Amino acid sequence: MSAGGVLFLIIGLLTVLAGLLSRRIWRVAAAPMYRNPDAVEPSDLRFQIGQVVGVVIGVGFTIAGIWLLAGSADTADPEAETSSAEVVTCEQLLAQVSSGDTSSLDATRSTLEELADRHGLSLEENETTDEVDHPGSDDSTTIVTTSLVLRGDGTEGLGVVWVDTDGRGELVTDRACTG
Incomplete structure (x- = not known):
């Protein structure tokens, strides 16, 4: 199993999740810093753009992670291991x-x-x-x-x-x- 593939997969899934929950994340992380959080809360458009960008980037990372994991599964083939022992120096x-x-x-x-x-x-x-x-x-x-x-x-x-x-x-x- 490829560590890079797992890392990309985790980053991708977390990015999708963060994109979908951007308003809740703002309310928990940023809103307590303001006296009147409703007055400084980003617009609905900003949250929608954040959701779309987060989902697109997250899906890209997830696909890359799956691709890397699939590629590492191909190299873990037992026949490939026997042929690597025959590598000429x-x-x-x-x-x-x-x-x-x-x-x-x-x-x-x-x-x-x-x-x-x-x-x-x-x-x-x-x-x-x-x-x-x-x-x-x-x-x-x-x-x-x-x-x-x-x-x-x-x-x-x-x-x-x-x-x-x-x-x-x-x-x-x-x-x-x-x-």
Whole structure:
């Protein structure tokens, strides 16, 4: 059971109750502070608006609480618990990447895609291209950096950076475990 869901549910129900009983709450809490409470009592319109707003906000919180509780019931499934014991760590992924083919960017990508499929992970890819001018000449070098990250649901990821300098590719790191 989700503590957040229970909290939202309680807040929602109390807000609905406060909206519906706003006039009584004012009479008990605020009226004793005045000599003539009838002269300073808020208008009927103010109480009606308070009721509508309280009920709408309270129903929203109640629905959110029920939704959170229903979501936590799904994660409490026994099958989900057995699969969470099979979560692969970054170090295990690192060993599997090291034993795979990382001779080229395509081979590295293929190795990581296989690992992603095998362990139910996602593969995130980001590529940047930089043009570096050589000092004192018109020549330049093109550097393409490709970052590949294997990431699971709420787990740390394994980052792999491949750098291609003018057609000469090189795996720079396969040791970056990211949070």
